[in-house]
Amino acid sequence: MSSNEKYIRWQGITLNQVTFVINLLLGLATATLGFSASLLKDEKFIPTGKVKCLFTFALLSQLIALLFGIIAVISRTLDFRCTAQIARKKFGEGESVKSTRLRVKRLGKTTWFSFWVQLSSFGLGILSLIVSILMIYSDKLF
Numbered sequence: 442m443s444s445n446e447k448y449i450r451w452q453g454i455t456l457n458q459v460t461f462v463i464n465l466l467l468g469l470a471t472a473t474l475g476f477s478a479s480l481l482k483d484e485k486f487i488p489t490g491k492v493k494c495l496f497t498f499a500l501l502s503q504l505i506a507l508l509f510g511i512i513a514v515i516s517r518t519l520d521f522r523c524t525a526q527i528a529r530k531k532f533g534e535g536e537s538v539k540s541t542r543l544r545v546k547r548l549g550k551t552t553w554f555s556f557w558v559q560l561s562s563f564g565l566g567i568l569s570l571i572v573s574i575l576m577i578y579s580d581k582l583f
Contacts, residue, residue, distance in 0.1 A: 460517065463556055466563050467510040470503045473567060477503070480574075488577060495573040502566025506559045513555035520548040 442450075477500055480486045488496045523545045530538055575582065 459552075459556060463510055463513045463517070463559065466506060466559050467514070470506040470510060470559075470563055470566070473503045473563075473570065474500070474507065477570065486577065488573060492573050492576045495569050495576070499566045499569035499573060502562045502569060506563035506566060509555045509559040509562065513552050513559060516548045516551040516555060520545055520552060523548065 477496070523541050527538055527541050527545065
């Protein structure tokens with residue numbers, strides 16, 4: 442197996458993993474928002490002061506994770522579509538192929554940027570949510 446074939450193989454594995462993680466984080470962010478909404482419906486759950494700010498930050502972080510996850514999925518889908526168009530043209534070097542390759546490059550950067558924002562936002566949001574819940578229910582837990 443040549444080094445180019447190895448690169449193509451591992452690049453495919455990387456792309457599959459990124460897609461999986463984006464979708465996983467989308468699902469977890471949605472579930473976290475649902476859980477947070479159910480907490481807000483509970484009459485005994487009354488965040489105040491710093492805990493209220495932390496809980497609000499957690500909600501906003503999860504919304505940002507959801508938004509950037511959707512952006513990542515859309516940019517990835519468009520990236521695949523443009524890549525298929527390039528492959529269909531059998532690697533021609535016309536102006537339309539050059540512009541499509543430029544678009545693919547931009548979409549790839551958008552996907553990776555969105556992925557990292559989604560991952561960071563989800564991590565911060567889940568951490569904030571856990572801390573706020575621990576602070577509210579500390580008397581019951583400890």
